Amino acid sequence: xxNREDLLASARRCLIEKGFGRTTARDIATGAGVSLAxxxxxxxxxxxxxxxxxxxxxxxxxxxxxxxxxxxxxxxxPDERFVRAWDxxxxxxxxxxxLWAVQFEMVSQIEHLPELKKQLTAVQKDGRLxxxxxxQGRTEPLDTPEELERGTVYQSLLTGLAAQWMIAPELxxxxxxxxxGLRTVAADLASRG
Numbered sequence: 800x801x802n803r804e805d806l807l808a809s810a811r812r813c814l815i816e817k818g819f820g821r822t823t824a825r826d827i828a829t830g831a832g833v834s835l836a837x838x839x840x841x842x843x844x845x846x847x848x849x850x851x852x853x854x855x856x857x858x859x860x861x862x863x864x865x866x867x868x869x870x871x872x873x874x875x876x877p878d879e880r881f882v883r884a885w886d887x888x889x890x891x892x893x894x895x896x897x898l899w900a901v902q903f904e905m906v907s908q909i910e911h912l913p914e915l916k917k918q919l920t921a922v923q924k925d926g927r928l929x930x931x932x933x934x935q936g937r938t939e940p941l942d943t944p945e946e947l948e949r950g951t952v953y954q955s956l957l958t959g960l961a962a963q964w965m966i967a968p969e970l971x972x973x974x975x976x977x978x979x980g981l982r983t984v985a986a987d988l989a990s991r992g
Contacts (some may be wrong), residue, residue: 803841805808805831810852815897842977843922850915853905860895863934867891872936884934885974888957890966892971897963927954937965 809830813822823844828835833884842848865886874880891898909916925940927950932940934953940946956977972980 802831802833802837806835806838806841807852807855808849810848811856813857814852814901816850818901819853819908822849846912847914850912850918853901853915854918856898857902860898860930861892863895864888864891865929868933869934869938872938874936880936881934881978882974883962885956885977888960889964889971889973891967892961896965900964903962903965927951930954930957 806827809827810822812830813826817826822845824835827840827845827848838845838848839904859898864887867890871883871887871989879961882920890915898988905912905915909919924947928940928942928946929950930953931946931950932938935949960971
């Protein structure tokens with residue numbers, strides 16, 4: 800790898816191990832075996848490098864989740880597929896705990912990280928459509944209003960589940976808990992309509 804790639808790899812490690820606020824430019828440069836000046840030369844600033852590292856780590860997690868959810872694509876019973884998918888999401892939190900911790904940390908600082916806000920805003924729609932595709936067991940996203948609505952719900956559930964899991968993993972709802980809860984809420988809405 801070159802200095803640019805070494806810096807990115809070091810930044811990702813630092814984000815996961817130390818978090819955003821506790822990672823210094825020196826930590827990143829030392830981990831990459833390069834000078835501090837290399838950060839400015841290749842990325843402009845430590846924050847820009849950390850944002851880039853974060854975006855790549857999220858994309859990698861998304862690919863990993865996609866591979867796990869692809870295993871549920873052959874399940875024809877939608878209830879069983881839903882439960883398996885959400886149980887797989889829960890399992891992915893254990894493997895990627897550091898990533899989720901730093902995501903919440905960075906989101907809490909998003910007003911001070913305009914580049915992160917810009918990048919996350921830019922991928923919001925694609926992320927939602929991708930989640931809709933993955934959770935429904937399809938291989939291609941559909942760009943329709945209905946799919947965007949589904950993706951918005953999946954994204955909200957995902958973020959809420961991650962927050963609950965970060966606080967108390969033993970109390971986070973399973974896929975079956977989610978399914979029962981959604982049915983209860985849907986029945987409530989249907990009875991009022």
